[in-house]
Amino acid sequence: MAAHNPSLASRVIRVLTVLTALAFFVHIWFIFVHTPQAQATAGGLAQKIFYFHAPAAYAMYLAGGVCFLASAAYLVRPTDNRNAWATAGSEVAVTFGLLVLTSGPLWAKKAWGVYWTWDPRLTSLLLTVLIYGALTLLRRFSGSGEAERKFAAAFGILGTTVLPIVHYSVKLWRGNHPTVVGKGGGGLSPVMLQALLFGFVTMTLLCCLLLWLRKNLALQSTRLEQAEELAGTLEL
Protein backbone atom coordinates (compact mmCIF):
# COMPACT_ATOMS: atom_id res chain seq x y z
CA MET A 1 0.00 0.00 0.00
CA ALA A 2 1.33 3.48 -0.87
CA ALA A 3 2.74 5.69 1.88
CA HIS A 4 0.51 8.68 2.52
CA ASN A 5 0.90 11.56 4.97
CA PRO A 6 -2.50 13.29 5.41
CA SER A 7 -1.17 16.19 7.48
CA LEU A 8 1.49 17.04 4.89
CA ALA A 9 -1.07 16.73 2.08
CA SER A 10 -3.57 19.07 3.76
CA ARG A 11 -0.79 21.56 4.65
CA VAL A 12 0.41 21.67 1.02
CA ILE A 13 -3.19 22.15 -0.19
CA ARG A 14 -3.77 24.98 2.30
CA VAL A 15 -0.56 26.84 1.36
CA LEU A 16 -1.16 26.39 -2.39
CA THR A 17 -4.79 27.54 -2.08
CA VAL A 18 -3.81 30.76 -0.29
CA LEU A 19 -0.98 31.49 -2.75
CA THR A 20 -3.19 30.77 -5.78
CA ALA A 21 -6.04 32.93 -4.48
CA LEU A 22 -3.63 35.83 -3.83
CA ALA A 23 -1.99 35.43 -7.23
CA PHE A 24 -5.39 35.41 -8.99
CA PHE A 25 -6.50 38.53 -7.14
CA VAL A 26 -3.32 40.45 -8.07
CA HIS A 27 -3.37 39.12 -11.63
CA ILE A 28 -6.96 40.18 -12.35
CA TRP A 29 -6.36 43.57 -10.71
CA PHE A 30 -3.20 44.07 -12.83
CA ILE A 31 -4.97 43.06 -16.07
CA PHE A 32 -7.92 45.40 -15.60
CA VAL A 33 -6.27 48.35 -13.83
CA HIS A 34 -2.72 48.58 -15.21
CA THR A 35 -2.63 46.82 -18.56
CA PRO A 36 -3.52 49.01 -21.54
CA GLN A 37 -6.16 48.00 -24.05
CA ALA A 38 -4.72 46.42 -27.22
CA GLN A 39 -5.29 47.71 -30.75
CA ALA A 40 -8.62 46.91 -32.41
CA THR A 41 -7.06 44.38 -34.82
CA ALA A 42 -5.93 42.30 -31.81
CA GLY A 43 -9.46 42.30 -30.41
CA GLY A 44 -9.40 45.52 -28.33
CA LEU A 45 -10.79 44.79 -24.87
CA ALA A 46 -11.28 41.11 -25.75
CA GLN A 47 -7.48 40.82 -26.02
CA LYS A 48 -7.41 40.74 -22.20
CA ILE A 49 -8.50 37.09 -22.56
CA PHE A 50 -4.91 36.50 -23.72
CA TYR A 51 -3.50 36.98 -20.18
CA PHE A 52 -5.03 33.72 -19.02
CA HIS A 53 -5.48 32.01 -22.41
CA ALA A 54 -1.72 31.64 -23.07
CA PRO A 55 -0.82 30.78 -19.43
CA ALA A 56 -3.60 28.15 -19.41
CA ALA A 57 -2.03 26.57 -22.51
CA TYR A 58 1.31 26.54 -20.73
CA ALA A 59 -0.35 24.94 -17.66
CA MET A 60 -1.77 22.26 -19.96
CA TYR A 61 1.79 21.51 -21.15
CA LEU A 62 2.88 21.35 -17.50
CA ALA A 63 0.12 18.90 -16.53
CA GLY A 64 0.79 16.88 -19.69
CA GLY A 65 4.47 16.79 -18.75
CA VAL A 66 3.59 15.45 -15.29
CA CYS A 67 1.37 12.81 -16.93
CA PHE A 68 4.24 11.85 -19.27
CA LEU A 69 6.90 11.60 -16.53
CA ALA A 70 4.65 9.74 -14.09
CA SER A 71 3.48 7.34 -16.82
CA ALA A 72 7.06 6.62 -17.91
CA ALA A 73 8.12 6.16 -14.27
CA TYR A 74 5.14 3.82 -13.73
CA LEU A 75 6.17 1.65 -16.68
CA VAL A 76 9.72 1.43 -15.26
CA ARG A 77 8.58 0.62 -11.72
CA PRO A 78 4.82 0.50 -10.99
CA THR A 79 3.69 2.17 -7.76
CA ASP A 80 0.34 3.58 -6.63
CA ASN A 81 1.90 7.00 -6.20
CA ARG A 82 3.17 7.15 -9.80
CA ASN A 83 -0.19 5.96 -11.12
CA ALA A 84 -1.91 8.68 -9.06
CA TRP A 85 0.34 11.41 -10.49
CA ALA A 86 -0.28 10.16 -14.05
CA THR A 87 -4.04 10.17 -13.43
CA ALA A 88 -3.91 13.69 -11.98
CA GLY A 89 -1.77 14.90 -14.90
CA SER A 90 -4.26 13.79 -17.55
CA GLU A 91 -7.27 15.16 -15.61
CA VAL A 92 -5.68 18.58 -15.07
CA ALA A 93 -4.45 18.68 -18.69
CA VAL A 94 -8.06 18.18 -19.87
CA THR A 95 -9.26 21.01 -17.61
CA PHE A 96 -6.65 23.49 -18.83
CA GLY A 97 -7.13 22.29 -22.41
CA LEU A 98 -10.86 23.05 -22.16
CA LEU A 99 -10.02 26.45 -20.71
CA VAL A 100 -7.83 27.22 -23.73
CA LEU A 101 -10.36 25.80 -26.18
CA THR A 102 -13.18 27.98 -24.85
CA SER A 103 -11.28 31.22 -24.18
CA GLY A 104 -9.47 31.15 -27.55
CA PRO A 105 -12.59 31.11 -29.77
CA LEU A 106 -14.17 33.96 -27.75
CA TRP A 107 -11.10 36.11 -28.40
CA ALA A 108 -10.90 34.87 -32.02
CA LYS A 109 -14.45 36.06 -32.66
CA LYS A 110 -13.27 39.62 -32.08
CA ALA A 111 -9.78 39.35 -33.66
CA TRP A 112 -10.50 37.01 -36.60
CA GLY A 113 -14.25 37.50 -37.03
CA VAL A 114 -14.95 33.77 -36.49
CA TYR A 115 -15.11 31.53 -33.42
CA TRP A 116 -13.24 28.66 -35.01
CA THR A 117 -11.03 27.98 -37.97
CA TRP A 118 -9.24 24.70 -38.77
CA ASP A 119 -5.87 26.32 -38.13
CA PRO A 120 -3.01 23.83 -37.36
CA ARG A 121 -2.60 25.00 -33.76
CA LEU A 122 -6.32 24.96 -33.00
CA THR A 123 -6.78 21.56 -34.62
CA SER A 124 -3.76 20.00 -32.89
CA LEU A 125 -4.91 21.45 -29.55
CA LEU A 126 -8.40 19.97 -30.04
CA LEU A 127 -6.77 16.61 -30.79
CA THR A 128 -4.66 16.85 -27.61
CA VAL A 129 -7.68 17.60 -25.43
CA LEU A 130 -9.55 14.67 -27.00
CA ILE A 131 -6.57 12.38 -26.29
CA TYR A 132 -6.34 13.45 -22.64
CA GLY A 133 -10.13 13.22 -22.36
CA ALA A 134 -10.03 9.66 -23.68
CA LEU A 135 -7.21 8.85 -21.27
CA THR A 136 -9.16 10.25 -18.31
CA LEU A 137 -12.25 8.21 -19.27
CA LEU A 138 -10.10 5.11 -19.74
CA ARG A 139 -8.59 5.47 -16.28
CA ARG A 140 -12.01 6.16 -14.75
CA PHE A 141 -14.00 3.31 -16.29
CA SER A 142 -11.64 0.52 -17.37
CA GLY A 143 -10.88 -0.79 -13.88
CA SER A 144 -7.69 -0.59 -11.87
CA GLY A 145 -5.93 -3.81 -12.79
CA GLU A 146 -2.22 -3.86 -13.59
CA ALA A 147 -2.82 -4.33 -17.34
CA GLU A 148 -5.27 -1.40 -17.52
CA ARG A 149 -2.88 0.84 -15.59
CA LYS A 150 0.03 -0.04 -17.89
CA PHE A 151 -2.10 0.54 -20.98
CA ALA A 152 -3.17 3.94 -19.61
CA ALA A 153 0.48 4.81 -18.84
CA ALA A 154 1.52 3.94 -22.40
CA PHE A 155 -1.41 5.97 -23.74
CA GLY A 156 -0.33 8.89 -21.52
CA ILE A 157 3.20 8.79 -22.96
CA LEU A 158 1.92 8.70 -26.54
CA GLY A 159 -0.63 11.44 -25.84
CA THR A 160 2.04 13.80 -24.56
CA THR A 161 4.05 13.46 -27.76
CA VAL A 162 1.34 15.60 -29.43
CA LEU A 163 2.23 18.59 -27.19
CA PRO A 164 5.39 19.61 -29.14
CA ILE A 165 3.30 19.43 -32.33
CA VAL A 166 0.79 21.88 -30.78
CA HIS A 167 3.59 24.21 -29.73
CA TYR A 168 5.54 24.21 -33.00
CA SER A 169 2.50 24.02 -35.31
CA VAL A 170 2.54 27.82 -35.70
CA LYS A 171 6.09 27.73 -37.06
CA LEU A 172 5.72 24.50 -39.01
CA TRP A 173 2.48 25.13 -40.89
CA ARG A 174 1.89 28.90 -40.59
CA GLY A 175 -1.82 29.00 -39.93
CA ASN A 176 -3.77 31.98 -38.60
CA HIS A 177 -2.61 31.71 -34.99
CA PRO A 178 0.04 34.41 -34.41
CA THR A 179 3.27 34.05 -32.42
CA VAL A 180 2.82 36.92 -30.00
CA VAL A 181 5.84 36.24 -27.84
CA GLY A 182 9.14 34.85 -29.08
CA LYS A 183 11.29 35.03 -32.18
CA GLY A 184 9.47 36.55 -35.13
CA GLY A 185 6.40 37.30 -33.03
CA GLY A 186 4.33 40.48 -32.90
CA GLY A 187 5.63 41.46 -29.47
CA LEU A 188 4.05 43.02 -26.38
CA SER A 189 4.51 46.27 -24.50
CA PRO A 190 6.47 45.92 -21.21
CA VAL A 191 3.29 46.24 -19.09
CA MET A 192 1.48 43.63 -21.20
CA LEU A 193 4.49 41.33 -20.90
CA GLN A 194 4.45 41.75 -17.09
CA ALA A 195 0.75 40.82 -17.02
CA LEU A 196 1.46 37.77 -19.15
CA LEU A 197 4.41 36.67 -17.02
CA PHE A 198 2.34 37.06 -13.86
CA GLY A 199 -0.33 34.97 -15.60
CA PHE A 200 2.23 32.19 -16.01
CA VAL A 201 3.00 32.34 -12.28
CA THR A 202 -0.73 32.27 -11.39
CA MET A 203 -1.53 29.37 -13.69
CA THR A 204 1.53 27.44 -12.45
CA LEU A 205 0.23 27.76 -8.88
CA LEU A 206 -3.29 26.74 -9.93
CA CYS A 207 -1.90 23.82 -11.91
CA CYS A 208 0.19 22.65 -8.91
CA LEU A 209 -2.83 22.96 -6.59
CA LEU A 210 -5.13 21.00 -8.90
CA LEU A 211 -2.45 18.37 -9.56
CA TRP A 212 -1.86 17.91 -5.83
CA LEU A 213 -5.61 17.69 -5.10
CA ARG A 214 -6.30 15.15 -7.85
CA LYS A 215 -3.16 13.13 -7.02
CA ASN A 216 -4.32 12.78 -3.40
CA LEU A 217 -7.79 11.82 -4.55
CA ALA A 218 -6.48 9.18 -6.96
CA LEU A 219 -4.20 7.80 -4.24
CA GLN A 220 -7.04 7.67 -1.70
CA SER A 221 -9.29 5.91 -4.25
CA THR A 222 -6.60 3.27 -4.75
CA ARG A 223 -6.16 2.81 -1.00
CA LEU A 224 -9.93 2.49 -0.59
CA GLU A 225 -10.09 -0.16 -3.32
CA GLN A 226 -7.32 -2.10 -1.57
CA ALA A 227 -9.10 -1.75 1.80
CA GLU A 228 -12.38 -2.96 0.21
CA GLU A 229 -10.61 -6.01 -1.21
CA LEU A 230 -9.27 -6.78 2.26
CA ALA A 231 -12.72 -6.17 3.77
CA GLY A 232 -14.16 -8.62 1.21
CA THR A 233 -11.83 -11.35 2.46
CA LEU A 234 -12.85 -10.57 6.07
CA GLU A 235 -16.55 -10.55 4.99
CA LEU A 236 -17.22 -7.07 6.36
Added chain:
Amino acid sequence: MSDSAVTDQRPGETAADRRSEFVPVAPGGETSSAEGLLITAYVLMWAFIFALVLSSQRRQQKIDQRLTELEAGLKKLDQAAASAAAKDPV
Protein backbone atom coordinates in the same frame (compact mmCIF):
# COMPACT_ATOMS: atom_id res chain seq x y z
CA MET B 1 6.64 32.85 -57.80
CA SER B 2 5.92 35.40 -60.59
CA ASP B 3 6.17 39.14 -60.05
CA SER B 4 2.44 39.59 -60.46
CA ALA B 5 1.79 37.05 -57.69
CA VAL B 6 4.02 39.05 -55.36
CA THR B 7 2.44 42.39 -56.18
CA ASP B 8 -1.08 40.95 -55.97
CA GLN B 9 -0.61 40.05 -52.29
CA ARG B 10 -2.40 42.41 -49.95
CA PRO B 11 -0.96 43.33 -46.51
CA GLY B 12 -1.66 40.64 -43.93
CA GLU B 13 -1.86 37.82 -46.43
CA THR B 14 1.68 36.44 -46.17
CA ALA B 15 2.72 33.81 -43.64
CA ALA B 16 5.05 36.32 -41.95
CA ASP B 17 2.15 38.77 -41.51
CA ARG B 18 -0.08 36.10 -40.00
CA ARG B 19 2.70 35.16 -37.60
CA SER B 20 3.16 38.66 -36.21
CA GLU B 21 -0.34 40.15 -36.33
CA PHE B 22 -4.02 39.25 -36.27
CA VAL B 23 -5.35 38.75 -39.77
CA PRO B 24 -9.15 38.45 -39.94
CA VAL B 25 -10.46 35.15 -41.30
CA ALA B 26 -13.80 36.77 -42.09
CA PRO B 27 -13.05 40.42 -42.91
CA GLY B 28 -15.84 42.98 -42.77
CA GLY B 29 -15.91 44.54 -39.32
CA GLU B 30 -16.62 42.34 -36.32
CA THR B 31 -19.53 43.73 -34.30
CA SER B 32 -19.62 41.35 -31.31
CA SER B 33 -19.34 43.06 -27.94
CA ALA B 34 -15.78 42.77 -26.60
CA GLU B 35 -17.09 43.17 -23.03
CA GLY B 36 -19.54 40.30 -23.53
CA LEU B 37 -16.86 38.01 -24.95
CA LEU B 38 -14.43 38.91 -22.15
CA ILE B 39 -17.01 38.28 -19.40
CA THR B 40 -18.09 34.97 -21.01
CA ALA B 41 -14.46 33.84 -21.17
CA TYR B 42 -13.88 34.65 -17.47
CA VAL B 43 -17.14 32.98 -16.40
CA LEU B 44 -16.27 29.82 -18.36
CA MET B 45 -12.75 29.77 -16.93
CA TRP B 46 -14.06 29.83 -13.36
CA ALA B 47 -16.81 27.33 -14.25
CA PHE B 48 -14.22 24.76 -15.42
CA ILE B 49 -12.04 25.26 -12.36
CA PHE B 50 -15.01 25.03 -9.97
CA ALA B 51 -16.33 21.95 -11.82
CA LEU B 52 -13.02 20.17 -11.19
CA VAL B 53 -12.90 21.27 -7.53
CA LEU B 54 -16.55 20.25 -6.96
CA SER B 55 -16.07 16.86 -8.61
CA SER B 56 -13.00 16.37 -6.37
CA GLN B 57 -15.06 17.26 -3.30
CA ARG B 58 -17.86 14.85 -4.27
CA ARG B 59 -15.41 11.99 -4.83
CA GLN B 60 -13.70 12.81 -1.55
CA GLN B 61 -17.07 12.65 0.28
CA LYS B 62 -17.79 9.23 -1.25
CA ILE B 63 -14.36 7.96 -0.19
CA ASP B 64 -14.82 9.31 3.36
CA GLN B 65 -18.29 7.73 3.60
CA ARG B 66 -17.03 4.32 2.45
CA LEU B 67 -14.02 4.53 4.81
CA THR B 68 -16.36 5.25 7.74
CA GLU B 69 -18.42 2.16 6.82
CA LEU B 70 -15.29 0.02 6.64
CA GLU B 71 -14.03 1.36 9.98
CA ALA B 72 -17.39 0.57 11.61
CA GLY B 73 -17.24 -2.95 10.17
CA LEU B 74 -13.70 -3.43 11.48
CA LYS B 75 -14.75 -2.17 14.92
CA LYS B 76 -17.62 -4.68 15.05
CA LEU B 77 -15.28 -7.47 14.02
CA ASP B 78 -12.78 -6.40 16.67
CA GLN B 79 -15.50 -6.31 19.37
CA ALA B 80 -16.78 -9.75 18.33
CA ALA B 81 -13.25 -11.14 18.51
CA ALA B 82 -12.73 -9.53 21.95
CA SER B 83 -15.99 -10.95 23.38
CA ALA B 84 -15.18 -14.39 21.94
CA ALA B 85 -11.77 -14.21 23.62
CA ALA B 86 -13.41 -13.16 26.93
CA LYS B 87 -15.79 -16.13 26.83
CA ASP B 88 -13.07 -18.60 25.96
CA PRO B 89 -9.81 -17.32 27.49
CA VAL B 90 -7.88 -20.45 26.33
